[in-house]
Amino acid sequence: MEFTLSPLGDGAIIIKIGDTIEPDSRLKIQSITSALDASAPTWLTEYIPAFTTVTVFYNLMNFNSKHPYDAACYELSHILRELRINSECEKFLVEIPVYYGNEFGPDLKYVADYNSLTIDEVIRIHTEAVYEVNMIGFAPGFPFLSGMSEKIAVPRKSSPRLSVPARSVGIAGLQTGIYPIETPGGWQIIGRTPTPLFRPDEEIPSLLHAGNKVKFNRISLQEYMQLEVVDE
Amino acid sequence: MINVQKPGMLTTIQDSGRHGFQKFGVIASGPMDTLAYRVANILVRNDENDAVLEITLTGPTLHFEEDMLLAICGGDLSPAIDGIPIRMWRPVFITKGSQLTFGQCKCGLRSYLAIAGGFNIPVVMNSKSTYLRAEIGGYKGRALRKGDCLTVGTSRRITNSFCRTLDGEQTTYLFKEPGWSVSSNLIPPYGKSRPIRVIKGPQFHLFSELSRRHLVNSKFEVTTQSDRMGYRLNGPKLSLKKEAELISEAVSFGTIQVPPDGNPIVLMADRQTTGGYPKIGQVATIDLPLLAQAKPGDMLEFTIVTLEEAQNLFMKKEREIQQLKKGISLIIKEGEL
Numbered sequence: 001m002e003f004t005l006s007p008l009g010d011g012a013i014i015i016k017i018g019d020t021i022e023p024d025s026r027l028k029i030q031s032i033t034s035a036l037d038a039s040a041p042t043w044l045t046e047y048i049p050a051f052t053t054v055t056v057f058y059n060l061m062n063f064n065s066k067h068p069y070d071a072a073c074y075e076l077s078h079i080l081r082e083l084r085i086n087s088e089c090e091k092f093l094v095e096i097p098v099y100y101g102n103e104f105g106p107d108l109k110y111v112a113d114y115n116s117l118t119i120d121e122v123i124r125i126h127t128e129a130v131y132e133v134n135m136i137g138f139a140p141g142f143p144f145l146s147g148m149s150e151k152i153a154v155p156r157k158s159s160p161r162l163s164v165p166a167r168s169v170g171i172a173g174l175q176t177g178i179y180p181i182e183t184p185g186g187w188q189i190i191g192r193t194p195t196p197l198f199r200p201d202e203e204i205p206s207l208l209h210a211g212n213k214v215k216f217n218r219i220s221l222q223e224y225m226q227l228e229v230v231d232e
Numbered sequence: 233m234i235n236v237q238k239p240g241m242l243t244t245i246q247d248s249g250r251h252g253f254q255k256f257g258v259i260a261s262g263p264m265d266t267l268a269y270r271v272a273n274i275l276v277r278n279d280e281n282d283a284v285l286e287i288t289l290t291g292p293t294l295h296f297e298e299d300m301l302l303a304i305c306g307g308d309l310s311p312a313i314d315g316i317p318i319r320m321w322r323p324v325f326i327t328k329g330s331q332l333t334f335g336q337c338k339c340g341l342r343s344y345l346a347i348a349g350g351f352n353i354p355v356v357m358n359s360k361s362t363y364l365r366a367e368i369g370g371y372k373g374r375a376l377r378k379g380d381c382l383t384v385g386t387s388r389r390i391t392n393s394f395c396r397t398l399d400g401e402q403t404t405y406l407f408k409e410p411g412w413s414v415s416s417n418l419i420p421p422y423g424k425s426r427p428i429r430v431i432k433g434p435q436f437h438l439f440s441e442l443s444r445r446h447l448v449n450s451k452f453e454v455t456t457q458s459d460r461m462g463y464r465l466n467g468p469k470l471s472l473k474k475e476a477e478l479i480s481e482a483v484s485f486g487t488i489q490v491p492p493d494g495n496p497i498v499l500m501a502d503r504q505t506t507g508g509y510p511k512i513g514q515v516a517t518i519d520l521p522l523l524a525q526a527k528p529g530d531m532l533e534f535t536i537v538t539l540e541e542a543q544n545l546f547m548k549k550e551r552e553i554q555q556l557k558k559g560i561s562l563i564i565k566e567g568e569l
Binding site: 006008009011012014019020033046047048049053055057060061066067068069121137138140141142144182193198200204205206 | 251252253254255256257258259306356357365366368431434480481482483484486487504505506507511514515516517539540542543544546548550
């Protein structure tokens with residue numbers, strides 16, 4: 001597998017597999033992270049995977065070298081050279097129940113009007129697709145999803161909201177996603193899920209992972225209330 | 233037990249940070265000034281990763297219900313015990329019933345209070361650091377408030393043996409502090425205007441020639457929209473040679489990213505894990521404490537150094553910190569009760 005190594009400041013190295021997102025990018029990235037997990041070198045404090053890069057944070061003092069960057073690159077190359085690209089394993093499908101509209105989806109009507117659709121049609125199109133998680137990042141458990149129909153695409157809000165409630169489902173441009181925690185945000189909010197995406201008490205605190213398939217399911221307000229975990 | 237009589241502007245529990253979870257989008261948090269944080273722990277013979285209080289601008293008023301050994305490092309926020317100033321950058325033994333207050337911000341912005349034995353705080357995802365936005369970690373996931381009670385694992389053996397070594401040093405009956413302190417060359421030159429050393433960022437070459445010159449020739453003001461997440465700077469606008477759609481990738485503590493409006497943001501302890509803005513530079517780790525102690529209104533200058541220079545400086549500082557650790561272990565011994 002082709003890759004380049006370059007520094008991110010004096011404490012990290014960017015492993016890059018390409019400049020554009022290709023169909024096999026995600027699998028290559030997962031192969032790299034699997035290899036890093038398997039070798040778990042002591043000098044590696046953690047890594048952050050993205051679309052076409054994995055950034056590795058390293059402890060300079062572990063190498064006993066005047067040139068720790070070079071030493072780390074040498075070790076990293078070794079690990080990556082041995083690499084086998086993961087065969088695509090079964091992709092888990094995660095179903096996300098969503099209550100659409102009203103108070104939980106204040107921008108749903110906007111999305112419908114913008115695309116000359118009815119609200120029901122927007123919901124149908126949003127729930128029809130099977131999305132893929134390309135990466136987790138930006139916020140805890142936040143999934144970057146691909147596969148949304150351009151029929152329901154809308155621009156971001158010109159003035160972002162100061163606060164978007166946790167578990168809000170939104171659309172911005174051609175992307176759809178879910179806010180795992182309350183943050184400011186400029187996405188058009190169309191609904192909310194009772195399912196937590198971020199679980200700080202679990203060993204793996206993110207519900208979703210790169211490679212998962214995601215499907216949204218429409219639920220009623222009553223079902224939402226039943227499913228919602230009472231806040232700690 | 234420590235009672236919080238006044239919380240101060242933003243006082244949070246921080247340990248070395250939440251590591252290993254950034255791949256799930258969980259931010260690292262941790263101290264803004266890692267040097268002051270580590271030295272404070274070393275001075276009371278704590279583990280270097282133990283939790284401390286990060287104190288911002290206006291400090292808290294704390295009441296101590298037991299004898300404790302503490303150390304305060306970082307910016308000078310005028311700490312005092314029962315009204316009498318105590319000195320920083322050294323361990324100080326204080327007696328039961330003491331009240332710690334802070335006053336005028338004389339230098340810097342953030343101060344770190346370490347207590348021998350550390351703080352008893354639940355661990356969330358391997359760390360005691362406070363993740364304010366997600367309301368997890370630290371003390372109940374938030375900054376301290378009036379009425380809060382902190383329990384400490386007071387290390388009595390260390391406290392008493394050190395106290396004995398202080399008999400004979402200059403003391404008052406309220407507290408005992410040694411005449412010595414951390415050597416001044418270990419302490420970063422807070423507040424002395426000195427260019428901050430920066431390594432070229434991954435997208436440095438995508439910026440216009442003019443922007444690259446602005447970075448090192450201009451002064452940038454720290455705006456009021458500066459916090460634990462990032463410092464927003466005001467100065468000449470920086471721009472790319474031509475528009476580019478960048479793919480999101482990891483960022484780090486010290487990343488200088490430039491959004492479309494041209495105003496650089498230096499990412500700090502509570503930064504998000506990834507970003508899609510071009511990165512013009514990366515602050516050298518050795519100079520991050522200088523940023524952590526800069527406040528709104530301060531003017532910053534940058535200078536470019538090579539990766540090698542930055543790493544050499546880092547390793548030199550690490551060796552100095554290890555020497556301090558050895559020195560402290562000789563002075564403060566774990567003795568008998």
